[in-house]
Amino acid sequence: MEKSTVVIGVIGADVHAVGNRIIEFALDHAGFNVVNLGVMVSQKEFVDAAIETNAKAIFVSSLYGQGELDCRGFGDYCKEAGLNNVLLYVGGNLVIGKSDFEPVKEKYITMGFDRVYPPGSDINQGIEDLKHDLEIMD
Amino acid sequence: MEKSTVVIGVIGADVHAVGNRIIEFALDHAGFNVVNLGVMVSQKEFVDAAIETNAKAIFVSSLYGQGELDCRGFGDYCKEAGLNNVLLYVGGNLVIGKSDFEPVKEKYITMGFDRVYPPGSDINQGIEDLKHDLEIMD
Amino acid sequence: MINQKMPLVEFLALRQEVLNQWITGKEVNLEEAVAYQKTIKADKRFSAKLKQAALDKVTLVQPRAGVALPNDLKKLLKTLQDEGGADLLPTTIDSYTRHNRYIEAQTGIDESIRIGKSLLNGFPAVNHGVSVCRDVVEYLDVPVQVRHGTPDARLLAEITLAGGFTSFEGGGISYNIPYGKNNSLEKTITDWQYVDRLVGYYEERGITINREPFGPLTGTLVPPCISHSVAILESLLAAQQGCKCITVGYGQCGNQIQDIAAIKTLEKLSKMYLNRFGYKDVRITTVFHQWMGGFPQDEAKAYAVIAWGAATAVLSGATKVIVKSPHEAFGVPTAEANSNGLKATKQLTAMLKDQVAIESPMIVEEMNIIEAETNCIIEAVLKLGNNDFGLSALRGFEAGLIDVPFAPAQCNANKALPARDNNGAVRFLDFGNLPFDETLKAFHRQKLKERAETERRDVSFQMVIDDIYAVSKGQLVGRPR
Amino acid sequence: MINQKMPLVEFLALRQEVLNQWITGKEVNLEEAVAYQKTIKADKRFSAKLKQAALDKVTLVQPRAGVALPNDLKKLLKTLQDEGGADLLPTTIDSYTRHNRYIEAQTGIDESIRIGKSLLNGFPAVNHGVSVCRDVVEYLDVPVQVRHGTPDARLLAEITLAGGFTSFEGGGISYNIPYGKNNSLEKTITDWQYVDRLVGYYEERGITINREPFGPLTGTLVPPCISHSVAILESLLAAQQGCKCITVGYGQCGNQIQDIAAIKTLEKLSKMYLNRFGYKDVRITTVFHQWMGGFPQDEAKAYAVIAWGAATAVLSGATKVIVKSPHEAFGVPTAEANSNGLKATKQLTAMLKDQVAIESPMIVEEMNIIEAETNCIIEAVLKLGNNDFGLSALRGFEAGLIDVPFAPAQCNANKALPARDNNGAVRFLDFGNLPFDETLKAFHRQKLKERAETERRDVSFQMVIDDIYAVSKGQLVGRPR
């Protein structure tokens, strides 16, 4: 079976690189084709890369607290670009400050993300969910 | 002027001796005549000593948490013994567990104490209050 | 007091008397109790878990905790085990039981049931009896110890050991001097010989019960040589009655060099004296108590004190550490606060376990001081008592050769006075009758002179008071304002 | 990049360009700014307070903090000062400003005003301008520093120094490599020469501004020799432009011996190289950053990590310590959480200040290693750049002679890989192109071999991953499960 492609990166002016490296490593080990855009990625770069590589999913990370500003309209932007079937996941420290996760999750769902992960999530959870959503069997 | 006498001690089965030593030292330095009954003092011992020494005040300490049980009826007991004008102060860790001080204070006021002190109080505050209550000028 | 292992018949005769002290004594059947203890697996036995920890060079964590009612106790201990990650559990006994006031303890139980809240500062195990104890211990996955402060703990030991506890804290000295006022030392030592004999009896039957002399004593500026001397005497007394698994303890003073040196010498000296008197098969482990004096009220600051204790415990190589909670300055902690103390401690015991403890000539120097002091005391005391351990302790305290600062007990001389030196190590400001040689005395005087010069004030009792308050006010050395 | 103090005319010419980058640049008048800085008293100046701390051998505490709006910032910093007891205050700049995206920063300000909550992760000082900065600084009783992560911080420096801040963090290397992706190192070094020249200008006029290269870099398993090398190069670059008061930094690795050795060598080596190039009147102090990697989510555990950092900071003799909060794993802390981190830290800086730091051959040995490593790097780099500091840095990074683990910057080689040894000290698993001699390489290999044997697995990238997660999961060495 052909490997599914996942585009990953850290959005906005965010330079937190460590989690991004580990996500690449983990997706790769799990059998995905990973396109890692690294840190400081704009919405446009995510979408262009997804189109170009015919990606099945985009994993957006935001650690530095300004994700709320950076991710605004991400879902709509993807749709406009014709990315209707691409899964959008987002994770990291998605808002400024320690807060209940439920309202944060809702906020990002509203922005068009399919799945939202709380601070310090195990990336393997994300990979499991991805396999489930893509109906990939182990 | 004659020195006023204060009876001090730690009530019940309580053996916390350190604060008691310091209270003796501080009252002594402040010019009082101190009768120190030490630790593990019963209500009867407090009252007997106060009568015998014609004390102006009794300083009860309770640290170990069982003060609520030990101090029950202390005010009435003093009155029954004829100690109507003796000031009753109590301080220490007066209940089990960390809790708001106001209800604790009320509880001990109800038991007949004139003044109630929260955990880790500065003994000099107690001495100032005593001077005030006894109308002693510095 | 006797100076030999108590003969079995004598012991068994005495038991009847002890078991009659309270109604629940009748529930204890020694044969059945031995059989019951045999059913307790190694992972729920103190002796096995301590042995393994010593081998693995890790430091186990243990809280203090106890409430009036069994179901509440079960819930509390389970939380400390599951949430807090306690490796070892306690059951702290209430203060009425500690003074054998079982009637008042019963009132406490009844009242606690009535108002639905524990009015006792611990678990009245005697009143609850054997089967309730078993029910508690069986509910948990890790070993459980009895922690108390009971001068006469004979009935408590009978009931709790039959009740499945696998470790028993205390001793005839360490549960008298800091925990009572008028108790005769002769009586408490005799009563604890009974407890140790009971443990020795279990040992004869193949059941090892861990014994732990209470190290910190008054918890207030106790110099290592004093607590070491008590630990050594109680270890000898316990070994004489047949105890084979002893954990000697020490309460953190706060200066890291002194604290590390203290744990190292505590182990070394205890083994040395046990060997000298032929108790070569006694296994010695150590317990480090996080700061036992007055705590800061602010919880963030309390966490810092807790963490510093945790770090020093691991770096000193202690086998276990007894944990404080961020509620310490206020009152008996909630299960949550207690768990938080455990979690903070565990974070550091785990993070630091791989680190090689720093070796340093400064630690060796401090070890030499503590050894010299302790040897002065123990040799003088043993001489006075003709190597009869009980008698030595008795006469030693009478003569003030051992003297515990701030102790409430009348049988303690209360002449020696401690104060911190310029680096925060606890020294003596007044020797009382401590049998130190001139070199040692000169050392202490010099150390306090240095501090006095730095602070531009005389060495005096005010220093001691300042030191008592210091940690709760965010210092170690109580400097003048 | 130049290799001399930037001539005054050149500098002044360049200024006009810089000040035109954003509207608020117009507010800066250098003469007036110097006059304003002269009105700031010693107790509100970084330079004076650090000097005094070094003399008194105490460790000052400083938090990180910044919010979008001035009034909120004032309130926040005042709380940290009054409740938390901060000795020094920060103003952390938001990430848009760090990337000179002043338009987005403005959106952030406007949005924050609209919804009444800071949507920026720091204070956009450029957008707010000089007089707002002064208003903030004047409101407080202790010195305030600009902390950021800005590759091109020229305008930010102009505005904040005119705005009354007395210390400025960063450097052409340390605010490039961990904080950007595509920034040319040549450009960032040149831009920071401007910042340093500005500080040098103030210095010429009698105003000492403290400069602090950012020590921890990526905060993630950075071996001391790497951060030391960057600190030394940035100190040389700063000194060359006339800076006289430099604080070199280091992020805690977690093994106490390595951490103490790191602070000691950091000070020693920085001074040595400054001396060698004739900068003998530069005052060097040190800053210790509490654990900069991933934190445990549980607050009790976070407190333990904070306290361990505080203790190591004091015992290493650092002049100040930068404090984390119990919210670290989640997000920018509330004022209260931030104060709690400060209070926990202060409890230990105060309790431990009187303790003599342990001297040990083990620390000396570790110091020797760090010195040898750092000298290998710096000598190789200086040789490659013909003692031109900027060129040396540039070529050194190009050649991978300096290599910062996990850096996002493309100008970083990213070949060297760190991992912990069996005792938790950070070593190299892969040297990349680091110019270590064979003895050093053999040392590192041996250290990792020991760990591999203990863990019965091969030395591999999995170890690195395990180490990255370790502290947040309550370990130091990431052992296999």
Ligand code: B12
């Ligand atoms: C040292 C100590 C011990 C030592 C005592 C040694 C001794 N014999 O003195 C030892 C280790 C033996 C001990 C034993 C126990 N302790 Co204790 N102990 C402490 C500790 C850490 C410090 C007490 C102290 O010396 N403080 C320093 C002195 C100077 O301060 P102070 O006692 O508070 O007194 C000052 C003020 O309160 C005030 N004051 C006091 N009384 C009065 C009265 C008046 C009128 C006024 C004006 C002022 C005033 O002035 C004093 C002088 O400054 C406290 C916790 C803490 N505070 O940090 C727990 C604490 C008091 N102990 C406690 C408990 C439960 C016990 C034990 C039951 C259990 C155990 N852990 O073994 C036993 C009790 C034994 C018994 N029967 O009493 C609890 C009490 C719980 C509660 N109230 O909810 C505390 C609060 C710890 C805790 N959080 O659980 N303890």
Ligand code: B12
């Ligand atoms: C190391 C670190 C840094 C380093 C980064 C070095 C580098 N270039 O990588 C440095 C020191 C440079 C730094 C800088 C800053 N940082 Co920082 N940093 C951290 C820290 C301590 C650890 C981050 C980390 O590496 N974790 C380890 C990795 C493995 O975990 P991770 O990043 O969380 O990623 C994992 C999971 O979240 C998950 N995941 C992530 N994304 C996604 C996406 C999907 C789809 C899924 C399924 C899973 C997933 O999987 C990853 C792998 O396991 C965190 C706090 C913490 N977590 O303890 C703060 C933190 C992220 N930083 C923060 C801030 C504010 C900053 C600064 C703005 C301010 C400053 N302190 O200087 C700058 C930002 C600069 C910028 N423009 O981005 C804040 C963010 C605040 C918020 N959200 O409210 C944090 C939370 C600290 C705090 N409490 O204030 N930081």
